[in-house]
Amino acid sequence: EDKVVQSPLSLVVHEGDTVTLNCSYEVTNFRSLLWYKQEKKAPTFLFMLTSSGIEKKSGRLSSILDKKELFSILNITATQTGDSAVYLCAVRVGGGSEKLVFGKGTKLTVNP
Amino acid sequence: DVKVTQSSRYLVKRTGEKVFLECVQDMDHENMFWYRQDPGLGLRLIYFSYDVKMKEKGDIPEGYSVSREKKERFSLILESASTNQTSMYLCAALTSGSSYEQYFGPGTRLTVT
Numbered sequence: 001e002d003k004v005v006q007s008p009l010s011l012v013v014h015e016g017d018t019v020t021l022n023c024s025y026e027v028t029n030f031r032s033l034l035w036y037k038q039e040k041k042a043p044t045f046l047f048m049l050t051s052s053g054i055e056k057k058s059g060r061l062s063s064i065l066d067k068k069e070l071f072s073i074l075n076i077t078a079t080q081t082g083d084s085a086v087y088l089c090a091v092r093v094g095g096g097s098e099k100l101v102f103g104k105g106t107k108l109t110v111n112p
Numbered sequence: 113d114v115k116v117t118q119s120s121r122y123l124v125k126r127t128g129e130k131v132f133l134e135c136v137q138d139m140d141h142e143n144m145f146w147y148r149q150d151p152g153l154g155l156r157l158i159y160f161s162y163d164v165k166m167k168e169k170g171d172i173p174e175g176y177s178v179s180r181e182k183k184e185r186f187s188l189i190l191e192s193a194s195t196n197q198t199s200m201y202l203c204a205a206l207t208s209g210s211s212y213e214q215y216f217g218p219g220t221r222l223t224v225t
Contacts, residue, residue, distance in 0.1 A: 034213075034214070041218060041219065042216035042217060042218050042219050043155075043202075044216075045213045045215075088154070090214075092214075098143055098162065098206060099143070099145065099157065099160055099170075099206075100145075100157075100204075100206070100214055101157075102147075102155040102156075102157075103154060104154030105154050105155075
């Protein structure tokens with residue numbers, strides 16, 4: 001059974017802190033790994049990773065994939081209250097039909 | 113701008129009612145998905161479809177059915193709603209081509225009383 005596990009499940013930090021969110025996976029037909037941010041609405045896309053060791057960056061957010069150890073991390077530097085959200089990790093699996101397998105998410109709260 | 117729309121943002125139904133949740137995408141994507149999202153359980157896949165009239169069960173299909181008569185529309189049907197189907201329902205679309213984003217609709221919060 002395909003599985004995606006995120007840790008921690010929740011995290012509370014102060015503005016300015018740096019956080020690292022973890023995502024590990026066990027799937028049969030890996031295509032890519034995606035990160036989403038979900039506030040009080042539908043998830044919005046952050047990053048897609050397919051190759052090991054190549055960091056994707058967008059402002060204060062960055063992510064990297066390790067295909068040998070089957071995990072990814074999402075880093076947020078200099079956190080702001082607007083970063084408070086649930087961060088979802090998903091693995092796109094291929095084969096006969098394509099789908100995403102989601103982790104349960106990490107709820108990040110950034111306090112002023 | 114790509115778009116996935118869902119017919120209702122909020123819905124209240126009674127136990128035993130038949131419920132239709134509609135999802136429409138304007139991106140010509142082959143794959144469409146229905147998820148439910150509950151606190152502590154994350155996003156769980158109910159059904160997905162990779163082509164017109166094709167469907168596959170996800171992780172929690174019991175109590176649900178789907179219909180995909182046209183490429184742009186994917187409907188989730190609760191034949192006889194129950195209180196444990198109270199949840200946030202999210203529809204999504206994904207292309208099998210080079211694009212990799214899965215676009216989500218705004219969600220429907222369904223309450224079954």
